[in-house]
Amino acid sequence: DQQVKQNSPSLSVQEGRISILNCDYTNSMFDYFLWYKKYPAEGPTFLISISSIKDKNEDGRFTVFLNKSAKHLSLHIVPSQPGDSAVYFCAAYGGGGGADGLTFGKGTHLIIQP
Amino acid sequence: KAGVTQTPRYLIKTRGQQVTLSCSPISGHRSVSWYQQTPGQGLQFLFEYFSETQRNKGNFPGRFSGRQFSNSRSEMNVSTLELGDSALYLCASSIDGPNQPQHFGDGTRLSIL
Numbered sequence: 001d002q003q004v005k006q007n008s009p010s011l012s013v014q015e016g017r018i019s020i021l022n023c024d025y026t027n028s029m030f031d032y033f034l035w036y037k038k039y040p041a042e043g044p045t046f047l048i049s050i051s052s053i054k055d056k057n058e059d060g061r062f063t064v065f066l067n068k069s070a071k072h073l074s075l076h077i078v079p080s081q082p083g084d085s086a087v088y089f090c091a092a093y094g095g096g097g098g099a100d101g102l103t104f105g106k107g108t109h110l111i112i113q114p
Numbered sequence: 115k116a117g118v119t120q121t122p123r124y125l126i127k128t129r130g131q132q133v134t135l136s137c138s139p140i141s142g143h144r145s146v147s148w149y150q151q152t153p154g155q156g157l158q159f160l161f162e163y164f165s166e167t168q169r170n171k172g173n174f175p176g177r178f179s180g181r182q183f184s185n186s187r188s189e190m191n192v193s194t195l196e197l198g199d200s201a202l203y204l205c206a207s208s209i210d211g212p213n214q215p216q217h218f219g220d221g222t223r224l225s226i227l
Contacts, residue, residue, distance in 0.1 A: 032213050043118070043204055043218030044157075089157065093212050101147050101159030101170055101212050 003027045004092050006105035014113050019077040021108050023090030026071065031094035034102070035064060035075045038087045047088075048075070077110075085112045116140065118219035120205050126225045132193040135222045139186050139207030145169075146188040147212055148180060151202040151221070160203075162212060163188050169211075192224075200226045 005024045013019045021035075031052040036044035050057040050064045050073070057064050063076045077084055090105040119138040127133050139146050147170075148160040159172035163182035180190040186207075192199055202223050206216035 034215060036218075041220070043120075043206075043220045046215040046217065049215055091157075101149070101162055101172055102157075102216065103159065104149075104157035106156040 001026075002106075003030075004090055004103050004105040006088075006090055006108050008108050009106075010109040010111065012111045012113055013080050015082060016079045019075075019080045019084065019110055019112070021075040021077075021088050021090075021110065023073050023075075023105055024071060025073075025092050027092070027103075028071070029094055030092040030103075032092070033064070033066060033073050034091045034093070035062075036089045036091060037084075038089060038107070044089060052094075080110075080112050082112050082114065085110060118205055118207050118217050120203075120219035120222050122222060123220065124223045124225075126227060127195050128227050129195055129197060131195050132191065133195060133224065135190045135192075135203055135205075135224075137188045137190070137205030137207075137219060139188070139205075140217055143207035143209055143217070144186055145208045145211045145216075146182055146186060147206045147208075147216060148188070148190050149204045149206065150174070151204060152200075157204070160190070164211065195226050197226050200224060 034049040035047040038044045048062045066073045087107045089107045091102040145164045147162040151157045162170040166182045177193045182188045202221045204221045206218045208214045208216045
């Protein structure tokens with residue numbers, strides 16, 4: 001049972017435009033959400049996070065939005081740059097049940113077209 | 115500031131053997147978590163150590179174990195290796211736990227023949 005879902009395996013966006021990556025979750029106990037970026041042959045790199053008490057967090061070109069009622073979060077990248085091409089993982093924490101590590105989605109491969 | 119270091123980067127073993135992977139966290143980070151990444155299952159949480167104690171454990175068999183030393187360095191051990199254990203094993207550290215941004219190493223690629 002996948003508790004964190006990223007339904008788009010890949011996304012292609014033109015350079016300079018906005019990239020929007022989506023993530024849905026099912027466990028209402030999650031209270032902290034993160035986005036990671038991963039290049040091939042490297043470990044995931046932390047991008048941005050949001051606590052469940054907020055609905056928006058910004059850091060430079062990256063903004064994360066959280067809609068708790070819909071159990072949905074999204075990552076906006078504006079403007080998109082070629083170096084943003086990578087796999088993006090959504091992760092959640094706080095699921096309880098004794099397995100309190102991060103629960104990851106399966107990732108979205110973002111491709112920035114020149 | 116040095117990042118999370120995992121050794122070795124690549125490892126080839128055969129079924130039935132055991133393996134030990136090592137992780138050195140960022141200086142000052144006391145929490146170390148381990149994850150398994152496979153194409154089919156994605157990134158899955160194995161366990162988390164804090165102050166030399168296993169604090170949380172994911173849904174993996176007892177063949178997967180770990181430990182943490184007083185300097186926060188951690189090792190992960192897999193016994194009686196199976197073909198399905200072939201994966202990228204990632205270590206992540208944070209100051210106090212997974213409810214903060216975790217910093218990942220580049221992983222150990224384990225292949226079972």
